[in-house]
Amino acid sequence: MAFSGAGVIREEQLQCPICLQLLANPVTTSCGHNYCQACLGQYWDKTAHGWRCPLCKEAFAQRPALRINTTLRDMVELFRQSAAHTDAELGPAPGPEGSA
Numbered sequence: 001m002a003f004s005g006a007g008v009i010r011e012e013q014l015q016c017p018i019c020l021q022l023l024a025n026p027v028t029t030s031c032g033h034n035y036c037q038a039c040l041g042q043y044w045d046k047t048a049h050g051w052r053c054p055l056c057k058e059a060f061a062q063r064p065a066l067r068i069n070t071t072l073r074d075m076v077e078l079f080r081q082s083a084a085h086t087d088a089e090l091g092p093a094p095g096p097e098g099s100a
Contacts, residue, residue: 011083014076017055018043023076027066031058034072041066 016023018039025037033055035043044051044063051060 009075009079011079014072014079022080023072026069026072026076028069028072029053029058029066030060030064031056034069037066037068 011022014022016026016036016039017033018035021036023034023036026034027037027040028034029040031053033053035054040054043054051063052058053060
């Protein structure tokens with residue numbers, strides 16, 4: 001995973017390529033791509049083309065047993081906490097009626 005700037009992680013670096021939300025229970029395929037555990041499971045359940053990586057299309061001979069990537073899960077949680085802390089410091093965004 002690439003970092004931008006001095007250790008700053010952007011939200012899109014922690015997004016699932018399937019649901020485009022922050023990773024939930026992230027799993028990593030053998031080709032190195034990361035997905036929400038549920039998203040990848042549902043993708044594989046619905047596809048008739050065997051088990052492939054949704055991004056690079058690498059094929060797997062059998063359905064991989066995926067385990068939660070705990071390091072990535074912890075990074076996502078830290079990002080969520082940091083974003084919530086930043087939002088709390090900034091206060092609510094002004095609505096259309098608040099702009100002059």
